[in-house]
Amino acid sequence: MTDTDSSTPTEEPPVPKEKKKKEKKKKKDKKKSRHDATAAEDDDDGDCREKRESNDSRKEEDTREKKSKKKKKDKKRKRSISSVDDEEDATVQVIAEDSSSSSSIDKKAKKKHKKSKKKKSKHDKHHTKQHSSSSKKEIDEKVVSSSAIEYYPEDLKHLQLKKNQEEIAAVPLESSDKKASKVKVKQPKASSEDGSNGDDTCDNKIKPTSDNDDSRDNNNNESKTNNITLLLFYQYVEPPWDEDQFQKALAFVTDRGHHHGLTGRMRVAREGLNCTLTGSHDGIRGWCADLRNYDGGRSRVVDGKVVTEFANTEFKLTDDLPPKQRFPKLHAFEVVELVNYGLAGPRAPPIAQHGGTHLEPSEYHAKMCEKDTVVIDVRNHYEANIGRFDPPKEGAQIIDPQMRKSTEFPMWLDKKETKEMLRGKQVLMYCTGGVRCERASALLKQKIDQEEDTKELGIKGVYQLQGGIDKYFKEFPQGGLWKGKNYVFDKRFAHAPPAVEAVVRTKKVLGGDDDKGVAVESDSSKKLKNKQGVAAADDNIMGKCESCHKPWDMYRGKRRCPTCGVPSLICRECWEADKNGTKKLGKWVRCDLCVAQDVQNKRELRQREEQEMKEYESKLRSKLGTDAYEPPVQRKHAITRKPKPNPERITRLFLKNMCAKRMDEAALVECLHPARVTHIQWLKDRNTGKFYGSAFIEVKTAEDAGSVLAMDGTMVLGRRMKVKYQKADEKDVWPLPNTEVSSS
DSSP states (O other), rough: OOSSSSSSHHHHOOOOOOHHHHHHHHHHHHHHHHHHHHHHHEEEEHHHHHHHHHHHHHHHHHHHHHHHHHHHHHHHHHHHOOOHHHHHHHHHHHHTTTTTTHHHHHHHHHHHHHHHHHHHHHHHHHHHHHHHHHHHHTTTTTTEEETTTSSSHHHHHHHHHHHHHHHHSSSSSOOOOOOOOOOOOEOOOEEEETOOOOOEEEESSOOOOSSHHHHTTTTHHHHHHHSSSEEEEEEOOOOOOOOHHHHHHHHHHHHHHHHHOEEEEEEEEETTTEEEEEEHHHHHHHHHHHHHHHHOSEEEETTTTEETTTTTTTTTEEEEOOOGSSSEEEEEEEEEEEEEESSOOOOOOEEEEEEEEEEEEHHHHHHTSSSSEEEEEESSSHHHHHHHEOOTTSOOOOOOOOOGGGGHHHHHHHHHHHHHHHTTTTEEEEESHHHHHHHHHHHHHHHHHHHHHHHTTTOOEEEETTTTTHHHHHHHOOTEEEEOOHHHSTOOOOOOHHHHHHHHHHHHHHOOOOTTTOOOOOOOHHHHHHHHTOOGGGOOOOOOOOOOOOOOOOOOOSOTTTTTOOBBOOOOHHHHHHHSSOOOOOTTTHHHHHHHOOOHHHHHHHHHHHHHHHHHHHHHHHOTTTTTOOOOOSGGGOOOOOOOOOTOOOOOEEEOOOOOOOOOOOHHHHHHTTOOOOEEEEEEOTTTOOOOEEEEEEEESSSHHHHHHHHTTTTTTTTEEEEEEEOOOTOSSOOTTBBTTTOO
């Protein structure tokens, strides 16, 4: 084996000495060049640092110059400001210049600075308060507000506010409506346990205030944030909104209601709004301001100013109500009429043309004392049963139309005996908030202008109470000519004039019981009664219990008259006896109106009402003529519905699954309105001859047929009605004889 093939490596040949020297020299040169490069870099860094330092110093000098110039400008500017601001600038300058001085000088300067700040904040608050109050006056010039506890003695007022706080803390003020936003209620500033001060807000609950002197001083602020404000208002719009304007208004009031955390009921029709709402002090007023400025596309310019449809709307507010009187949710719903008189559409008397003269409470009060005057209570009888106006004997005469519902008013006004009561008199009308008098007074004046038998009565004028009973109570807190309680459609249910309510409440809360268990009148109650000249509450009870006939004026529970369905007036003892089973409230316990009219059951009442309605409608049709006559619109089914397509122009329809017991001609014509039904063929069982819920109908036009078809699947009298086009066969006779609608 040769050396090259062996596994051991071969030795390298020896390197000459000269080459080694050269390599060493190269390494030294490389090290040197590296050292020089790092040194040069260090020199460059040093130069950069010097440049940076010089730039920084220049910048500092520039900022100092700017600051000094700014100080000079500030001094010149501050010389023209109030002395309060001069003190503040001086103290700030002292603090800035003499920061290195002794601690005693610093403390004095800080105290001066704090005092000047307090003075300035007070001045600013006063200025903003004046500005906000003036702006509120501009926005709310037609807002009529009062406090529910305004006439309470101070000790009772404090107890009531404290109780309100406890109720709010126990029950969250959150609407059950999913769409409604959470109501944020501001808390009064209070120091916490760790000593920190804060302006706490919460979405659900409000902490009750502590029972000390500070809470008593802050009662006014707390009532604005923690108590409930009630809003009553209405507004008719003429001409009525079209479909787009109506939908826009409905969306606006609902959206702004949720935004401000309001609850309650909004009746929205094409003829306007009628609302009863509850919310916070600021929430209610904010919503009113929004509505005041609402421009639904129909604003007008008067004397160079834009006037909206709600610019002159009167809002009636009651503040400081307890939280339990708040509505649970906001419910805005579409209606045909703001008040269901059966005067919708072309039957509605124009308010701008025929409306009665509005009198403020003081003017109305004076009118009730005049001779040859009648006062018509436009409310339902069960409302007038517990409270009404009581003019002096030499003054006006009160007339109660004894209505169960507003649809009876046009028929009552058309009766001969009614017209005789109005002969040669000036006519006053009143209701709870004023809305029912608008159409009622316009209807009477329209009759005076257009009907000879009414014109010859010589009526001297038609007047109505502006703002209704609610506003009258605000101007006459002791009651004036009012006697009893005012029935309302909110969580108060019924209430007396505020000063009377204060006496009753004071006696109940602050008065004790004697040995026999009878409530004793407190000293505060006696002083309040003497001071305000209020009669005893027991003397003002107008109603009677329907069961035992003792004096009573509070509607309790959900019981209604078994004959006519109006609320039942039952005393506490009879109510509890019925609940315990010791004394039953049977069908014989009826309202006083059913007893007086000797109405025994629902069928008898319904037949009487249908007969009166037919007589009134036939009389009206003969006056207006068949072409001008329009049937009444009363049911929710008359709410706008888009007609279905009808390319074949069919006017005959088939209806099925109707209520066989309750459906009749009047009910069917009413629920199909505005479609005009001319003929109805009721389909009956061949063996029994009974109607089984189906019918053929003929309508006036193809558009009417499309409107009826739009009701397919609608709930009518508790059943889902089915509708379809049914073209008449050429061989058949249609419409059949004796099927013509009597009111068509």
